[in-house]
Amino acid sequence: MSDPASDPNVRETPAGKATGDRTDTLLQTDGLVKRFGGFTATDSVDFSVDEGELRCLIGPNGAGKSTLLKLIVGTLEPTAGHVYYDGQEITDMEPNERVQSGISMKFQVPSVYGELSVRENARLPVQQLADGAERRRRVDEAIENAGLAGYEDVQASTLSHGQQQQLEIGMAASLDPDLLLLDEPVAGLSVDERTEIAERIRRLNREEGIAFVVIEHDTDFVGEIADSVTVLHRGDVFREGSIEEIEDDPEVRRIYLGGEQ
Numbered sequence: 001m002s003d004p005a006s007d008p009n010v011r012e013t014p015a016g017k018a019t020g021d022r023t024d025t026l027l028q029t030d031g032l033v034k035r036f037g038g039f040t041a042t043d044s045v046d047f048s049v050d051e052g053e054l055r056c057l058i059g060p061n062g063a064g065k066s067t068l069l070k071l072i073v074g075t076l077e078p079t080a081g082h083v084y085y086d087g088q089e090i091t092d093m094e095p096n097e098r099v100q101s102g103i104s105m106k107f108q109v110p111s112v113y114g115e116l117s118v119r120e121n122a123r124l125p126v127q128q129l130a131d132g133a134e135r136r137r138r139v140d141e142a143i144e145n146a147g148l149a150g151y152e153d154v155q156a157s158t159l160s161h162g163q164q165q166q167l168e169i170g171m172a173a174s175l176d177p178d179l180l181l182l183d184e185p186v187a188g189l190s191v192d193e194r195t196e197i198a199e200r201i202r203r204l205n206r207e208e209g210i211a212f213v214v215i216e217h218d219t220d221f222v223g224e225i226a227d228s229v230t231v232l233h234r235g236d237v238f239r240e241g242s243i244e245e246i247e248d249d250p251e252v253r254r255i256y257l258g259g260e261q
Protein backbone atom coordinates (compact mmCIF):
# COMPACT_ATOMS: atom_id res chain seq x y z
CA MET A 1 0.00 0.00 0.00
CA SER A 2 1.47 3.39 -0.96
CA ASP A 3 2.10 6.03 1.65
CA PRO A 4 -0.90 8.37 1.31
CA ALA A 5 1.01 11.26 2.87
CA SER A 6 3.47 11.25 -0.04
CA ASP A 7 0.99 10.56 -2.84
CA PRO A 8 -0.69 13.71 -4.21
CA ASN A 9 -3.39 11.60 -5.92
CA VAL A 10 -4.61 10.06 -2.70
CA ARG A 11 -7.49 11.88 -1.11
CA GLU A 12 -7.42 12.00 2.67
CA THR A 13 -10.25 10.76 4.81
CA PRO A 14 -12.46 13.44 6.33
CA ALA A 15 -11.06 12.38 9.71
CA GLY A 16 -7.55 13.23 8.52
CA LYS A 17 -6.22 9.72 8.91
CA ALA A 18 -4.10 9.79 5.79
CA THR A 19 -1.54 12.09 7.35
CA GLY A 20 0.95 11.20 10.08
CA ASP A 21 -1.64 11.64 12.85
CA ARG A 22 -3.28 8.24 12.49
CA THR A 23 -6.65 7.76 14.05
CA ASP A 24 -7.96 4.23 14.45
CA THR A 25 -10.69 4.67 11.83
CA LEU A 26 -10.39 1.76 9.40
CA LEU A 27 -13.34 2.42 7.11
CA GLN A 28 -15.31 5.57 6.47
CA THR A 29 -18.03 6.46 4.00
CA ASP A 30 -18.80 10.07 3.23
CA GLY A 31 -22.18 11.04 1.75
CA LEU A 32 -22.63 7.69 0.04
CA VAL A 33 -25.61 7.71 -2.33
CA LYS A 34 -26.88 4.79 -4.43
CA ARG A 35 -29.84 5.27 -6.74
CA PHE A 36 -31.48 2.51 -8.74
CA GLY A 37 -33.32 4.48 -11.41
CA GLY A 38 -35.47 6.93 -9.49
CA PHE A 39 -35.22 4.97 -6.23
CA THR A 40 -32.68 6.01 -3.60
CA ALA A 41 -31.39 2.93 -1.74
CA THR A 42 -28.70 4.74 0.29
CA ASP A 43 -29.08 8.42 0.88
CA SER A 44 -25.86 10.24 1.82
CA VAL A 45 -24.60 7.66 4.30
CA ASP A 46 -21.76 8.62 6.66
CA PHE A 47 -20.68 5.37 8.28
CA SER A 48 -17.43 4.36 9.92
CA VAL A 49 -15.73 1.34 11.48
CA ASP A 50 -12.68 1.46 13.74
CA GLU A 51 -9.79 -0.98 13.55
CA GLY A 52 -10.74 -4.20 15.34
CA GLU A 53 -14.32 -3.05 15.94
CA LEU A 54 -17.25 -5.45 15.70
CA ARG A 55 -20.16 -3.40 14.40
CA CYS A 56 -23.61 -4.72 13.59
CA LEU A 57 -25.81 -3.10 10.99
CA ILE A 58 -29.52 -3.42 11.60
CA GLY A 59 -32.65 -1.85 10.16
CA PRO A 60 -36.03 -2.72 8.67
CA ASN A 61 -36.29 -4.63 5.38
CA GLY A 62 -35.24 -2.47 2.45
CA ALA A 63 -33.35 0.02 4.67
CA GLY A 64 -30.27 -0.23 2.41
CA LYS A 65 -28.03 -2.48 4.54
CA SER A 66 -26.94 -4.92 1.79
CA THR A 67 -26.54 -2.02 -0.64
CA LEU A 68 -24.20 -0.25 1.79
CA LEU A 69 -21.99 -3.35 2.17
CA LYS A 70 -21.86 -3.84 -1.61
CA LEU A 71 -20.78 -0.21 -2.01
CA ILE A 72 -18.02 -0.79 0.55
CA VAL A 73 -16.76 -3.99 -1.08
CA GLY A 74 -17.11 -2.43 -4.54
CA THR A 75 -19.59 -4.76 -6.25
CA LEU A 76 -21.88 -1.72 -6.62
CA GLU A 77 -20.72 1.72 -7.76
CA PRO A 78 -22.06 4.70 -5.81
CA THR A 79 -24.09 7.40 -7.52
CA ALA A 80 -22.31 9.95 -5.32
CA GLY A 81 -20.07 10.07 -2.27
CA HIS A 82 -16.79 8.55 -1.19
CA VAL A 83 -15.41 5.45 0.51
CA TYR A 84 -12.14 5.58 2.47
CA TYR A 85 -10.25 2.59 3.77
CA ASP A 86 -7.10 2.62 5.85
CA GLY A 87 -6.56 6.29 5.10
CA GLN A 88 -7.03 6.14 1.33
CA GLU A 89 -9.93 6.85 -0.94
CA ILE A 90 -11.06 3.58 -2.56
CA THR A 91 -14.29 4.80 -4.22
CA ASP A 92 -13.03 3.93 -7.71
CA MET A 93 -11.04 0.85 -6.74
CA GLU A 94 -12.02 -2.51 -8.29
CA PRO A 95 -13.45 -5.15 -5.91
CA ASN A 96 -10.43 -7.47 -6.33
CA GLU A 97 -8.08 -4.61 -5.40
CA ARG A 98 -10.18 -3.93 -2.32
CA VAL A 99 -9.83 -7.60 -1.34
CA GLN A 100 -6.05 -7.28 -1.70
CA SER A 101 -6.21 -4.17 0.48
CA GLY A 102 -7.89 -6.18 3.22
CA ILE A 103 -11.67 -5.99 2.72
CA SER A 104 -13.45 -9.33 2.49
CA MET A 105 -17.16 -10.10 2.28
CA LYS A 106 -19.49 -13.01 2.76
CA PHE A 107 -22.61 -12.32 0.75
CA GLN A 108 -26.20 -13.11 1.78
CA VAL A 109 -26.54 -15.73 -0.96
CA PRO A 110 -24.46 -18.83 -0.12
CA SER A 111 -21.49 -19.26 -2.43
CA VAL A 112 -20.11 -22.64 -1.36
CA TYR A 113 -19.88 -25.09 -4.29
CA GLY A 114 -21.88 -28.14 -3.25
CA GLU A 115 -20.21 -30.57 -5.64
CA LEU A 116 -16.74 -29.70 -4.35
CA SER A 117 -15.19 -30.98 -1.14
CA VAL A 118 -14.59 -28.76 1.87
CA ARG A 119 -10.88 -28.56 1.01
CA GLU A 120 -11.56 -27.79 -2.68
CA ASN A 121 -13.89 -24.97 -1.64
CA ALA A 122 -11.35 -23.64 0.85
CA ARG A 123 -8.73 -23.50 -1.92
CA LEU A 124 -10.83 -21.18 -4.11
CA PRO A 125 -10.22 -17.82 -2.40
CA VAL A 126 -6.45 -18.35 -2.11
CA GLN A 127 -5.73 -20.07 -5.44
CA GLN A 128 -3.98 -16.94 -6.76
CA LEU A 129 -1.30 -17.10 -4.07
CA ALA A 130 1.99 -18.04 -5.70
CA ASP A 131 3.56 -19.45 -2.54
CA GLY A 132 2.31 -23.06 -2.30
CA ALA A 133 3.20 -23.47 1.38
CA GLU A 134 1.36 -20.25 2.26
CA ARG A 135 -1.61 -21.39 0.17
CA ARG A 136 -1.81 -24.69 2.04
CA ARG A 137 -1.48 -22.90 5.38
CA ARG A 138 -4.39 -20.59 4.50
CA VAL A 139 -6.55 -23.53 3.35
CA ASP A 140 -5.88 -25.37 6.62
CA GLU A 141 -6.58 -22.19 8.57
CA ALA A 142 -9.89 -21.65 6.72
CA ILE A 143 -10.98 -25.20 7.56
CA GLU A 144 -9.86 -24.79 11.18
CA ASN A 145 -11.61 -21.40 11.48
CA ALA A 146 -14.76 -22.99 10.08
CA GLY A 147 -14.64 -25.73 12.74
CA LEU A 148 -14.46 -28.33 9.94
CA ALA A 149 -11.22 -30.14 10.74
CA GLY A 150 -11.87 -33.80 9.89
CA TYR A 151 -14.39 -32.84 7.18
CA GLU A 152 -11.76 -31.91 4.55
CA ASP A 153 -12.84 -34.53 1.97
CA VAL A 154 -16.55 -34.29 2.62
CA GLN A 155 -18.66 -32.97 -0.25
CA ALA A 156 -19.90 -29.50 0.73
CA SER A 157 -23.51 -30.23 -0.28
CA THR A 158 -23.70 -32.82 2.51
CA LEU A 159 -22.80 -30.25 5.19
CA SER A 160 -25.56 -28.66 7.25
CA HIS A 161 -26.60 -25.12 6.33
CA GLY A 162 -24.79 -23.90 9.47
CA GLN A 163 -21.56 -25.71 8.51
CA GLN A 164 -21.76 -24.23 5.01
CA GLN A 165 -22.09 -20.74 6.50
CA GLN A 166 -19.10 -21.45 8.74
CA LEU A 167 -17.09 -22.67 5.77
CA GLU A 168 -17.87 -19.44 3.94
CA ILE A 169 -16.82 -17.34 6.92
CA GLY A 170 -13.60 -19.38 7.22
CA MET A 171 -12.95 -18.88 3.49
CA ALA A 172 -13.59 -15.11 3.71
CA ALA A 173 -11.24 -14.92 6.73
CA SER A 174 -8.51 -16.86 4.87
CA LEU A 175 -7.98 -13.80 2.65
CA ASP A 176 -6.33 -12.29 5.72
CA PRO A 177 -8.71 -9.30 5.88
CA ASP A 178 -8.61 -6.37 8.28
CA LEU A 179 -12.32 -5.85 7.64
CA LEU A 180 -14.82 -8.64 7.10
CA LEU A 181 -18.37 -7.85 5.96
CA LEU A 182 -21.03 -10.48 6.69
CA ASP A 183 -24.54 -10.20 5.26
CA GLU A 184 -26.96 -12.11 7.50
CA PRO A 185 -24.59 -14.98 8.37
CA VAL A 186 -27.06 -16.75 10.68
CA ALA A 187 -30.31 -16.38 8.72
CA GLY A 188 -32.28 -19.62 8.87
CA LEU A 189 -29.93 -21.32 11.36
CA SER A 190 -30.81 -23.14 14.58
CA VAL A 191 -30.05 -21.64 18.01
CA ASP A 192 -27.02 -23.95 18.42
CA GLU A 193 -25.68 -23.06 14.99
CA ARG A 194 -26.12 -19.36 15.72
CA THR A 195 -24.22 -19.73 18.99
CA GLU A 196 -21.38 -21.48 17.18
CA ILE A 197 -21.17 -18.77 14.54
CA ALA A 198 -21.29 -16.04 17.20
CA GLU A 199 -18.29 -17.70 18.90
CA ARG A 200 -16.48 -18.04 15.57
CA ILE A 201 -16.97 -14.35 14.76
CA ARG A 202 -15.89 -13.25 18.24
CA ARG A 203 -12.78 -15.43 18.09
CA LEU A 204 -11.74 -14.03 14.68
CA ASN A 205 -12.33 -10.54 16.04
CA ARG A 206 -10.37 -11.02 19.26
CA GLU A 207 -7.61 -13.36 18.15
CA GLU A 208 -6.99 -12.14 14.59
CA GLY A 209 -8.00 -8.52 15.24
CA ILE A 210 -10.39 -8.55 12.26
CA ALA A 211 -12.94 -5.71 12.26
CA PHE A 212 -16.46 -6.78 11.28
CA VAL A 213 -19.63 -5.28 9.91
CA VAL A 214 -22.40 -7.84 10.38
CA ILE A 215 -25.92 -7.38 9.05
CA GLU A 216 -28.36 -9.12 11.36
CA HIS A 217 -32.01 -8.76 12.29
CA ASP A 218 -32.02 -10.74 15.55
CA THR A 219 -31.13 -8.36 18.39
CA ASP A 220 -30.24 -11.29 20.70
CA PHE A 221 -27.51 -12.31 18.26
CA VAL A 222 -26.44 -8.68 17.85
CA GLY A 223 -26.23 -8.36 21.65
CA GLU A 224 -24.00 -11.45 21.79
CA ILE A 225 -21.39 -10.16 19.37
CA ALA A 226 -21.54 -6.40 18.81
CA ASP A 227 -19.29 -3.69 20.22
CA SER A 228 -21.52 -1.15 18.52
CA VAL A 229 -24.66 -0.97 16.42
CA THR A 230 -25.71 1.22 13.50
CA VAL A 231 -29.38 1.42 12.62
CA LEU A 232 -30.11 2.16 8.98
CA HIS A 233 -33.55 3.45 8.02
CA ARG A 234 -34.76 4.61 4.61
CA GLY A 235 -31.23 4.54 3.27
CA ASP A 236 -29.56 6.64 5.96
CA VAL A 237 -28.03 6.23 9.42
CA PHE A 238 -30.84 6.58 11.92
CA ARG A 239 -29.06 5.78 15.21
CA GLU A 240 -25.67 4.56 16.45
CA GLY A 241 -24.78 3.24 19.89
CA SER A 242 -24.48 0.18 22.09
CA ILE A 243 -27.10 -2.56 21.74
CA GLU A 244 -28.59 -1.44 25.08
CA GLU A 245 -28.96 2.15 23.85
CA ILE A 246 -30.48 0.96 20.58
CA GLU A 247 -32.91 -1.46 22.23
CA ASP A 248 -34.08 1.22 24.67
CA ASP A 249 -34.59 3.85 21.97
CA PRO A 250 -38.33 4.45 21.42
CA GLU A 251 -37.74 5.83 17.91
CA VAL A 252 -35.93 2.62 16.91
CA ARG A 253 -38.81 0.59 18.32
CA ARG A 254 -41.21 2.74 16.35
CA ILE A 255 -39.51 2.13 12.98
CA TYR A 256 -39.34 -1.62 13.65
CA LEU A 257 -42.65 -2.20 15.36
CA GLY A 258 -44.78 0.62 14.00
CA GLY A 259 -44.80 -0.84 10.50
CA GLU A 260 -43.22 2.36 9.19
CA GLN A 261 -40.61 1.53 6.55
Ligand SMILES: Nc1ncnc2c1ncn2[C@@H]1O[C@H](COP(=O)(O)OP(=O)(O)OP(=O)(O)O)[C@@H](O)[C@H]1O
Binds near residue numbers: 064
Ligand atom coordinates in the same frame (compact mmCIF):
# COMPACT_ATOMS: atom_id res chain seq x y z
N1 LIG B 1 -30.20 -3.92 -8.04
C1 LIG B 1 -31.26 -3.26 -7.59
N2 LIG B 1 -32.15 -2.67 -8.41
C2 LIG B 1 -33.21 -1.99 -7.96
N3 LIG B 1 -33.51 -1.82 -6.65
C3 LIG B 1 -32.67 -2.41 -5.77
C4 LIG B 1 -31.51 -3.15 -6.18
N4 LIG B 1 -30.86 -3.59 -5.06
C5 LIG B 1 -31.59 -3.15 -4.03
N5 LIG B 1 -32.66 -2.44 -4.43
C6 LIG B 1 -33.67 -1.81 -3.57
O1 LIG B 1 -32.99 -0.96 -2.66
C7 LIG B 1 -33.61 -1.04 -1.38
C8 LIG B 1 -32.57 -1.43 -0.36
O2 LIG B 1 -32.21 -2.80 -0.60
P1 LIG B 1 -31.21 -3.56 0.35
O3 LIG B 1 -31.10 -4.96 -0.15
O4 LIG B 1 -29.97 -2.78 0.49
O5 LIG B 1 -32.00 -3.52 1.73
P2 LIG B 1 -31.70 -4.30 3.10
O6 LIG B 1 -31.75 -3.27 4.19
O7 LIG B 1 -30.48 -5.10 2.97
O8 LIG B 1 -32.99 -5.21 3.18
P3 LIG B 1 -33.22 -6.71 3.75
O9 LIG B 1 -33.10 -6.61 5.23
O10 LIG B 1 -34.62 -7.01 3.32
O11 LIG B 1 -32.19 -7.61 3.12
C9 LIG B 1 -34.75 -2.05 -1.49
O12 LIG B 1 -35.96 -1.33 -1.68
C10 LIG B 1 -34.41 -2.85 -2.73
O13 LIG B 1 -35.56 -3.31 -3.39
